[in-house]
Amino acid sequence: MTDNIKRIEQEAQLSLEKKDYEKALKLFSEAGGSYQDIGQHQQAAVCFASAAGCYEAKAGAQSLFYYASSYYSKAAKEAEISGDFEYASMLYKHAGICYERDLEFVGFSECFFLSKECYRKSLVSNLFNKKNFSNNISILLRIDYKDVIKSIILWLSLFFSSLLWGHGERPMRTVGFGCFLVFLFALIYTQGQFIAGQDIHKPHLLESLYFSLVTIMHIGYWDIKPIGLNHGAAILEAFAGVFILPLFLTALCRKYLRF
Numbered sequence: 001m002t003d004n005i006k007r008i009e010q011e012a013q014l015s016l017e018k019k020d021y022e023k024a025l026k027l028f029s030e031a032g033g034s035y036q037d038i039g040q041h042q043q044a045a046v047c048f049a050s051a052a053g054c055y056e057a058k059a060g061a062q063s064l065f066y067y068a069s070s071y072y073s074k075a076a077k078e079a080e081i082s083g084d085f086e087y088a089s090m091l092y093k094h095a096g097i098c099y100e101r102d103l104e105f106v107g108f109s110e111c112f113f114l115s116k117e118c119y120r121k122s123l124v125s126n127l128f129n130k131k132n133f134s135n136n137i138s139i140l141l142r143i144d145y146k147d148v149i150k151s152i153i154l155w156l157s158l159f160f161s162s163l164l165w166g167h168g169e170r171p172m173r174t175v176g177f178g179c180f181l182v183f184l185f186a187l188i189y190t191q192g193q194f195i196a197g198q199d200i201h202k203p204h205l206l207e208s209l210y211f212s213l214v215t216i217m218h219i220g221y222w223d224i225k226p227i228g229l230n231h232g233a234a235i236l237e238a239f240a241g242v243f244i245l246p247l248f249l250t251a252l253c254r255k256y257l258r259f
Contacts, residue, residue: 005034016054025054041082048075049091050144069098069107085122089115100158110256113169120158121149164247171251178216178244185237192230196223216241
């Protein structure tokens with residue numbers, strides 16, 4: 001069965017060389033589906049990506065970019081299943097470009113996010129990929145520590161970018177993270193003390209939530225003031241709020257002003 005699929009793939013390549021894009025994309029699509037059925041996801045990804053390239057090549061009309069992006073997305077999913085996250089990231093990026101050309105910004109947003117996520121996963125898989133290492137060399141000598149450190153720093157930046165605002169495409173993640181901080185600091189405040197007027201007291205949860213919310217949003221009514229350890233916690237929360245609010249507004253504008 002694999003030989004038959006390879007023959008279809010070779011025929012598709014010949015059609016592509018002859019610039020018979022219609023026939024080539026049908027054959028590449030057929031070969032990709034066959035590879036998908038037998039579980040050879042890497043080969044399926046390559047075939048679907050080739051089919052997408054055929055759609056791009058014959059895209060005299062703008063609407064054809066939508067079909068190209070669909071095939072790029074399908075190829076990217078197959079590459080993900082096969083564990084080739086770097087290739088998947090590139091394919092999602094191509095899908096996003098085609099969606100953008102077709103003015104389909106919802107698809108562009110999703111593909112941009114998935115491209116970043118796959119690239120983040122590829123950093124981890126590349127760190128543990130030792131297939132090119134010689135067994136005669138000590139494992140300590142095999143490691144390029146500069147590349148490892150750069151990869152770790154880049155992974156951490158992408159991890160926090162995903163967590164805080166979904167690489168600029170998930171503004172509600174910023175809201176969720178902000179709510180988490182409000183509740184977290186509210187719990188911390190209940191363990192310390194506030195001063196209201198001349199009264200020094202240990203706050204209950206609702207009072208702590210109120211204070212936490214006005215602190216992170218920098219409203220600052222100052223009807224309640226933290227003392228002791230709560231004063232340090234309030235400074236930390238206010239500092240976090242300096243980043244949370246602009247991130248949310250930037251992500252919101254980035255995602256929705258495209259329309």
